[in-house]
Amino acid sequence: MAGAFWCVVEDDRKGRPKKVMSEVLGEATRLGGPAEALWLTDKATDEGLKQLGEWGATKIWLLEHAALAPYRGEVWVGAVAELAAEESPRAIFGPVTSRLRELLARLAARLGVGLAADAVAFAKDGDRLVATRPVYAGKLLSKLTWARSPWIATLRPNVFRPAEAQAGRTAPVERPGVKMPEAQMRFVERREEVSTGLPELTEAEIVLSGGRGMKGPENYVILEEMGAVIGAAVGASRAAVDAGWRPHRFQIGQTGRTISPKLYMGFGVSGAIQHLAGMRTSKVIVAVNKDSEAPIFKIADYGIVADLFEVVPELTKEFKRLLEK
């Protein structure tokens, strides 16, 4: 079957693709490719274009236009749909991010095809593609297939093996002329979050999560200190969020963020089913809880039954020692 795998680029809004694109391009290449990047931006950088080539994009479709920032689904979808109608890609992938999850849903409706959101695996089955995605809060996996192409899917970050970057590999850049639809919604402002200086929760390779066992908002500083040492994001359980200790954007779980880091460490988190829903695809799970019966120990790879207020400072010290070596 002909047609490319398009990988819609998520960037840092400053002209550089995010690292998660190496995962999307990597998977598209493994599925047989060709993996082509489709980048919608108001301003691309040479460095960004180079990066996409090094991650294995065989071609870059660059739609560069002032109307594309900030993201508005109604503008983006028209531009991508027009190009897709001309080029007939076999698949259209993107990472799960606030804009691409909406864009690709909208695009699937525009093109009248299926969408598999938040996929964690793909397999080829003859001429078909089968996607695997968690359902029922990650209690089961669902395997899905499309009636026809383009197969549209969003990919959960940190799950797919990133492409090996090859220095010096470049991709031809094509700048197709497409019509930018008129926007109905009008941008007013962007309100930045107070930066914690730590990585974004859904992108972080390591996540520290503090639950009700943290006892109060003032104690999160000990997790932030550890986070600063190992480059981890700090999240929370719903009990901690509902108590007003952390803003909701830090909540992990069924009614919060879904994360899939290389390493998740829960401190004073019991491991309620709704919390597990948001982190059970983490590669390595560590639990620190003083109750040896806490359900989180059932899915933890490593557990310490102890008071977190004794463990955390010790652990920070030990990580510091390790990383200084």
Added chain:
Amino acid sequence: MKILVAVKQVPDTATQVKIGADPRAIDTAGITWIVSPYDEFAVEEALRIKEKRGQAEVVAVSLGPERAKEALRACLAMGCDRAIHVNDPALAEADTLATARALAAVAKQEAPQLVLCGRQAIDDDMGAVPAQLADLLGWPCASWIMEETIDVDGKSIRVARQVEGGLEVFDLPLPAVLTAQKGLNEPRYPTLKGIMGAKKKEIKDLKAADLGVAAEPPQLSVVALEALPPRPPGRIIQGDVPTAVKELVRALREEAKAI
């Protein structure tokens, strides 16, 4: 003004779900059903808009089997004025696109100024129906909203949507589709009076034919549901805190290669 709220009935978050005799669906025996939590935020927000404006009609709509009436009844008990139940076995295998098409047909019949949805339904966790609905209607859509203010004329709405690193604020002309994120509000509990009153409110049944939508084969279909692969058994690290912590760091470094 008229507000349409799309709600889905889903298994309670604490329910164990098991694969059914047909491996493409869950075994529904013994499941407690609830209104998807994000849809409750949407219902609550619609009711608040109505209360603030002094008048508005809030209509809850759900596509689902007969039992979905309980979810609609719960929305009526919260304060919705009436409900529409798209209740047709021909739509039993509806994927998000087919669902969006049916809801778009309802929206065309009802002509609301606003459609409120949840950020995602917590059974399929797709988060796709609202954007698809907006696209089919040609309306603007703002996903994951944390705040909203509708202008006095009911002509446009200002929303703050959650994105990576902050909030983005937009003005949307109405009609528009919005999806509720947690944090938008705290849904109310139905009062006894609300529950009693809900029994008298109308739930209209609609079939696919009433909406002019054809039951079509889904664009995305389930091949099978599978249990999660078991995680390798874990290990509780023994010893006093300093010893256990040293061993943990060693294991994370050398065995798990996670640090």
